[in-house]
Amino acid sequence: MTVRTRFAPSPTGFLHIGGARTALFSWAYAKKHGGEFILRIEDTDVARSTPEAVQAILDGMQWLGLDYDQGPFYQMQRMDRYKIVIQSMLAAGSAYYCYSSKEELEALREQQMAQKLKPRYDGKWRPEPGKVLPHPPADIAPVIRFKNPQDGVVAWDDLVKGRIEIANSELDDLIIARADGTPTYNFCVVVDDSDMGISQVIRGDDHVNNTPRQINMLRALSEIDSSIQVPQYAHLSMILGGDGQKLSKRHGAVSVMQYHEDGYLPEAVINYLARLGWSHGDEEVFSKQQFAAWFDLDHITPSAAQFNTEKLNWLNAHYIKQAEPTALLADQLQRLALRGVLAPDTAKLSASIALYKERVNTLNELADGLVYFFEKPSLDAAAVEKHLTPDVMPVLVELSAALNACDWQAEAIHQAINDAVTKNGLKFPKLAMPLRVALTGTAQSPSIDQVMAILGKAEVLARLQAVLK
């Protein structure tokens, strides 16, 4: 049997970190087994679904490089198919019309909660042999309910959590079509997973409780069409925020595209997400391809995992260091433009990226650190006071002259500084620090001779002149 997995988000918001990991694992499972990965947009909640959200999900997947073999399929475009299946269930007696009003149901729920019972449909309109149903009220448009088995248990061997059993007595007859005729989530999923030949359903933990209902519907459907099979299920635990709390819209859940904006490389986010809840021995740093080759459901942790920005930073720093400067060029051009640096010299930009990328966690930090290569820095007052002391001024004057005559290479520049240091009986930092402050504005920078080599002779002399006045 060919492996087919799917990622099935509902377009009610952006692609967040939890959804991204679910997609990543589904993607990897399909790749590992030479199967197909399908994207399906579950947009049956017309009131909450938006085209913007669809686009945001597509953008997020593209940024992460989670390519799908089929889709995106849209459930709203499959209405005809759902209606046919519902009709067949009605005909087979595995579904029925229910005329209970929303108000009636609400009252029932409250009553049950008050009695500390699990709120469930009371089966008023459920047909049974020998049972006499009430007369359908004329003013109520009926919903359609699935006739769930009442006895026995539903069990499956979850690929992550092991065997799970739920008694049918815990389940009630769920609504599969609303009063307006549109089908609901649990029903659409079942039809789609079946029609699309999904072999493994890999999804979030929060769907564990839907699984027995879906299995029951699949079984009812297989009574009608014997080719219909129940897929395997793998339920991934959720990702918690850095504080151990559940991620939600108002608490810590952000779009994966926010990570892009914040200066994270997709390689880093993928690598980080892969290691969140999954492991391959002691391996920590690996590519998406390596992940796909290694991936298996056996090594997924069943417990929830807390998001840790520090570790993401570490991975991001690794991937930035590893990147070729030219690969970062386009990105840095954009980020520098945001910082007011327009059309910088490309050779100079490449050289400064090469020098600076070794020391940053994010692409924004990189861009921040690059600015002074292209614009005169404003000098940090504390650093000026500490390092640009009156006694070094004459040495700087002397050095300026030497630099002016210097062959403009880091080696030669270093030599010129060294000569000035020796001649004046100083230690190297005594001159390097004032230079650093004068040229970069701060007391922290890469090797000052290398910075100077990139800045260029004219610019270095001009910046020195500015502090000597």
Added chain:
RNA sequence: GUCCCCAUCGUCUAGAGGCCUAGGACACCUCCCUUUCACGGAGGCGACCCGGGUUCGAAUCCCGGUGGGGACGCCA
């Protein structure tokens, strides 16, 4: 409330009854490197939720407790 799930360093995790004196990674601390800050290198701190049981032997298996999470929609 009912049902379901989960439980190893602060965090992510290794761990399939003896390889465990519980390993790795991030973070933190110390030292080294050094031209400042980083990077890098070497060390260090630091955990099996509790209680029973099974067994010659339990982080690992079973039971109970506790704690955390999820679900209980004409949402997905």
